Amino acid sequence: MRWARGRTLTELFAAEARPSPRNGEVAETPPDEELFRARIYGLLARLLAAPPDMPLLASLAGLTTDNSELGHAFARLAEAAGAATLPGVAEEYHDLFIGLTRGELLPYGSYYLTGFLNEKPLAELRETLGRLAVARAADVKEPEDHVAAVCEVIAGLIDGSYGTPQPLSVQRGFFETHMAPWIGRFFADLEGAQAAVFYAAVGRLGRRFIEIERAAFAMDA
Amino acid sequence: MADRPERNKAKRRDFLRLVGLGSLAGAATAVTGGKAPEAQAEEKPQGAGYRETPHVKKYYDTAKF
Numbered sequence: 417m418r419w420a421r422g423r424t425l426t427e428l429f430a431a432e433a434r435p436s437p438r439n440g441e442v443a444e445t446p447p448d449e450e451l452f453r454a455r456i457y458g459l460l461a462r463l464l465a466a467p468p469d470m471p472l473l474a475s476l477a478g479l480t481t482d483n484s485e486l487g488h489a490f491a492r493l494a495e496a497a498g499a500a501t502l503p504g505v506a507e508e509y510h511d512l513f514i515g516l517t518r519g520e521l522l523p524y525g526s527y528y529l530t531g532f533l534n535e536k537p538l539a540e541l542r543e544t545l546g547r548l549a550v551a552r553a554a555d556v557k558e559p560e561d562h563v564a565a566v567c568e569v570i571a572g573l574i575d576g577s578y579g580t581p582q583p584l585s586v587q588r589g590f591f592e593t594h595m596a597p598w599i600g601r602f603f604a605d606l607e608g609a610q611a612a613v614f615y616a617a618v619g620r621l622g623r624r625f626i627e628i629e630r631a632a633f634a635m636d637a
Numbered sequence: 638m639a640d641r642p643e644r645n646k647a648k649r650r651d652f653l654r655l656v657g658l659g660s661l662a663g664a665a666t667a668v669t670g671g672k673a674p675e676a677q678a679e680e681k682p683q684g685a686g687y688r689e690t691p692h693v694k695k696y697y698d699t700a701k702f
Contacts, residue, residue: 447650448658448659449650449653449654449658449659450653452653452658452659452660453653453658484656484657484660485656485657486656486657486658487657487660490657628653628656631652632649632652632653635645635648635649635652636645636646636649
């Protein structure tokens with residue numbers, strides 16, 4: 417199935433009005449290439465939190481991309497979205513992350529790092545979130561080390577959703593402590609998962625993006 | 638060296654633009670990329686095959702940090 421075409425990445429992510437700092441603080445708005453990182457993390461978080469709905473699938477299918485490295489990854493995602501159906505992606509999501517007893521993948525940092533859920537890496541993440549004053553809602557039971565959650569947190573650190581945009585050093589600390597040790601493996605697993613078709617393209621984008629993030633943070637050393 | 642941070646900053650910016658992260662510039666309209674999980678929670682299930690599983694429901698709540 418084909419949906420509306422011709423939407424560019426730029427339009428897809430130009431998105432929300434730029435974050436305005438709270439508390440009356442004067443914060444510098446991050447440049448576009450930095451905000452774009454937040455949008456990609458946000459998109460990954462969205463797709464990993466739940467299967468895409470029709471508007472999102474249609475937007476992705478209609479992307480026009482450039483010749484850059486990320487452009488290629490987005491082109492694959494667009495192609496996959498164009499070939500996907502709503503029931504199809506819902507079923508994929510179910511098979512990958514939920515299953516009858518469990519899904520094909522367990523998208524939690526603790527599991528990737530220790531082989532068990534809710535272990536020390538989760539405790540360490542909670543400590544960091546406490547320091548950053550980022551807290552989950554009181555009634556929430558899902559652990560914070562879910563891949564979608566950490567992607568959303570770093571997106572917030574970048575674009576200032578939690579107050580003001582955080583400097584690269586803070587972003588880098590979060591990335592290197594709570595994401596880099598496992599998240600690349602998760603995205604590679606997603607890319608190669610048996611149940612993954614549309615989500616294979618999500619995995620590929622995630623894997624490539626994490627490699628880019630790693631390289632870019634290293635430049636700031 | 639005094640100008641090293643600035644040089645690193647430029648290096649990082651050039652790299653990010655090279656790999657495709659520069660395309661945000663000059664944009665006007667948009668579909669969402671960022672905050673969808675929250676917005677999603679309000680949506681009615683659509684289409685025959687859409688299943689809002691307990692896990693997903695639970696996650697929608699989780700996503701609100």
